[in-house]
Amino acid sequence: MFLCNLRSVTTQSRGIFIAFEGGDGAGKSTQAARLAEALESLGHTVLRTREPGGTPIGEKLRSLVLDHGHGTIDARTEALMFAASRAAHAHQVIRPALAEGAVVITDRYIDSSVAYQGAGRGLGTAEVRGLNEWATENLEPDLTVLLDVHPEDGRERRTAGNTGEDRLESEPDDFHSRIRHAFLELAAARPASYLVLPANDPVEVLAGRILERVRLLLESPVTGGRP
Numbered sequence: 001m002f003l004c005n006l007r008s009v010t011t012q013s014r015g016i017f018i019a020f021e022g023g024d025g026a027g028k029s030t031q032a033a034r035l036a037e038a039l040e041s042l043g044h045t046v047l048r049t050r051e052p053g054g055t056p057i058g059e060k061l062r063s064l065v066l067d068h069g070h071g072t073i074d075a076r077t078e079a080l081m082f083a084a085s086r087a088a089h090a091h092q093v094i095r096p097a098l099a100e101g102a103v104v105i106t107d108r109y110i111d112s113s114v115a116y117q118g119a120g121r122g123l124g125t126a127e128v129r130g131l132n133e134w135a136t137e138n139l140e141p142d143l144t145v146l147l148d149v150h151p152e153d154g155r156e157r158r159t160a161g162n163t164g165e166d167r168l169e170s171e172p173d174d175f176h177s178r179i180r181h182a183f184l185e186l187a188a189a190r191p192a193s194y195l196v197l198p199a200n201d202p203v204e205v206l207a208g209r210i211l212e213r214v215r216l217l218l219e220s221p222v223t224g225g226r227p
């Protein structure tokens with residue numbers, strides 16, 4: 001079961017919501033952990049979580065949708081399972097933590113569905129975005145960190161880890177290439193809300209750039225509320 005760290009020391013009046021996105025093996029989990037550690041050592045309350053998952057029902061959906069051996073899962077069923085997991089995550093975990101002033105760091109969020117099911121599976125990016133806006137009641141990250149990985153590099157990193165590939169990871173490189181371009185298009189459409197970094201930069205360099213951007217966000221004045 002994935003661990004969610006909710007630490008004390010609340011200094012912010014309104015939480016900050018950060019999503020890590022990118023292809024399989026891009027370094028999302030590595031950088032999410034680094035950022036959480038850095039922010040905690042600065043005294044921030046941090047909730048680190050992931051998708052699909054983050055709640056008991058979400059973790060069950062995660063294994064149903066990602067593990068092999070559940071028979072055919074058609075693209076619409078897959079999209080709805082991810083959206084169901086995300087609805088639980090947004091309402092049961094993310095919104096309450098933000099309301100308490102935490103920095104919420106999620107490993108994947110709506111953009112992953114738009115890229116994997118919308119572009120990768122061909123369901124349409126606008127349709128999948130709409131489904132997920134409904135599921136989360138329009139809860140959007142304040143910042144999305146996109147780690148841009150070439151499909152071949154991501155596959156090399158995953159297979160080096162030798163943990164076996166899940167249902168989506170084991171899709172061919174052209175599927176991962178569609179996903180990569182969909183992520184980049186999402187970032188290009190709203191550049192102020194994204195930090196796009198090359199996944200091949202060294203871990204330390206990436207961690208430094210991400211922390212620098214997040215500190216700016218934490219220092220910026222609070223504007224408006226959440227939907």
Ligand SMILES: Nc1ncnc2c1ncn2[C@@H]1O[C@H](COP(=O)(O)OP(=O)(O)OP(=O)(O)O)[C@@H](O)[C@H]1O
Binds near residue numbers: 023024025199
């Ligand atoms: N900047 C980097 N340079 C080289 N290797 C890296 C870098 N970041 C992470 N790695 C390595 O690449 C592998 C995948 O990293 P990580 O698990 O963080 O990626 P991920 O995006 O979370 O993957 P997944 O999509 O499978 O969850 C790990 O072995 C990790 O040590």
Ligand SMILES: [Mg+2]
Binds near residue numbers: 028029030107
């Ligand atoms: Mg990961």
